[in-house]
Amino acid sequence: MREGRKKKGPEVIGLPDFWDALSRHERKLLALDYDGTLAPFCVQRMQAYPYPGISRTLEHISRRADTALAIVSGRPLAEVLILTGSFNGIVIGSHGMEKRLSSGDIVIKTADHAQRQGLACAQSVAEDNGLGDLIELKPASVALHTRGLDPEEAARLEDRAVRVWRAISERHGLEVRRFNGGVEVRATGWNKGDALEELRRGMPPGSACVYIGDDDTDEDAFLRIRTSGYGIRVGDAGRPTAARGFLPGIPAVRDFLEAWADLNVPAREESVSWIRDG
Ligand SMILES: [Mg+2]
Numbered sequence: 001m002r003e004g005r006k007k008k009g010p011e012v013i014g015l016p017d018f019w020d021a022l023s024r025h026e027r028k029l030l031a032l033d034y035d036g037t038l039a040p041f042c043v044q045r046m047q048a049y050p051y052p053g054i055s056r057t058l059e060h061i062s063r064r065a066d067t068a069l070a071i072v073s074g075r076p077l078a079e080v081l082i083l084t085g086s087f088n089g090i091v092i093g094s095h096g097m098e099k100r101l102s103s104g105d106i107v108i109k110t111a112d113h114a115q116r117q118g119l120a121c122a123q124s125v126a127e128d129n130g131l132g133d134l135i136e137l138k139p140a141s142v143a144l145h146t147r148g149l150d151p152e153e154a155a156r157l158e159d160r161a162v163r164v165w166r167a168i169s170e171r172h173g174l175e176v177r178r179f180n181g182g183v184e185v186r187a188t189g190w191n192k193g194d195a196l197e198e199l200r201r202g203m204p205p206g207s208a209c210v211y212i213g214d215d216d217t218d219e220d221a222f223l224r225i226r227t228s229g230y231g232i233r234v235g236d237a238g239r240p241t242a243a244r245g246f247l248p249g250i251p252a253v254r255d256f257l258e259a260w261a262d263l264n265v266p267a268r269e270e271s272v273s274w275i276r277d278g
Contacts, residue, residue: 009259010252013237015230015245022230023263025208028066030260031196031221033213034073034080036180037234037253043148045075049083051250053258060261062089067260068203072096072195074179074217076138077106095186095217096195097140111140111187118172122185125164131157134182141186143179158183180215193220200225212253218243232256 012018022028032038035048038058042048050058062069070090073080077093077100084091091100099107111119122142126135134157136143144161146154158178165176165185175188192213200209209229211221222231222242233243234253247253 010247010255012230012232012256013246013248014243015232018230018245019259022208022210025206026066027068027204027207029068029070029199029203029207029209030061031070031072031199031209031211032253033192033211033215033218033234034071034075034083036214037212037250038071039083040250041147041181045145045147046079046082051254053254054250055085055087057254057257057261058084058087058089061257062087064261064263066263068199070199072192072211072213072221074141074184074192074215090199092195092199094139094141095192096190096198097187099195108139109190112173115140115173115187118168118174119185119187121168121172122165122174125168126161129160129164131161138186140190141184143182143184145182147181161185177217179217191220192217193224196221196224200229212247212256213243 009019035041038050038054039048040051058069061067070092071080071084072092074095075093077091077098080091080093081100090102097109101107119142123135123137126132126142126144131144134144134146136145144158146157161183162176168174169176169185173188174185176183176185196211209225211225211229212232212234213221214234219242222233225231226242230245231243232245232247233241234247234249237246247256
């Protein structure tokens with residue numbers, strides 16, 4: 001248990017009573033996006049490690065008896081596991097297609113036959129359009145990464161990918177979604193909102209559900225808990241979002257997590273056992 005330092009949590013813009021409201025819930029689910037939320041963006045994607053102090057704080061939170069903690073990313077699960085190192089909580093990758101449970105078991109959903117055919121076609125078309133060096137193949141998606149490019153060039157390439165992938169997506173059960181640093185064509189039927197809902201179903205009734213993310217793909221999660229939880233978007237408070245709260249940047253997320261780790265509830269050595277995995 002952490003002793004001594006107890007500080008009031010940072011202001012969550014738009015949710016002035018957040019910390020008081022949170023303290024009224026005996027059980028809590030805290031789900032966190034990775035890039036742009038826990039880790040600063042980096043052109044070298046495998047150098048995007050958590051912001052200083054965040055790994056240690058996640059470790060503290062993961063020991064709390066009142067909190068189920070999960071990282072929910074669009075990255076492949078294997079990448080998140082490498083970048084988060086010793087984090088032993090639930091990790092969801094590929095927008096929910098892959099999951100590492102708190103038991104350590106890994107569960108993978110697969111795209112259907114038509115979707116796999118469409119993704120192979122999307123890869124081929126991207127290569128034919130000169131985008132091959134910028135694409136990443138993921139378990140249920142193909143992503144075009146433009147971080148680090150000249151902004152005009154990035155926009156031009158993203159628009160080209162959207163154009164060629166849209167025609168494919170309509171025929172194969174795929175969807176084209178932009179994200180911070182690129183655009184992706186991916187299997188429909190599973191997104192971060194669905195992944196969050198699955199986590200929430202494993203919680204006792206009345207549990208608080210908090211989701212923090214920075215990107216358009218996080219909007220599915222914000223929308224899912226719009227009236228029943230606390231969606232918090234990282235970044236400019238003026239942008240349109242289904243989130244009800246804002247934190248201005250990753251340092252504020254770090255402060256938020258530190259305050260959560262210090263919430264006045266007894267901690268124990270083991271992770272929570274009442275969330276149903278799978
Ligand atoms: Mg993000």
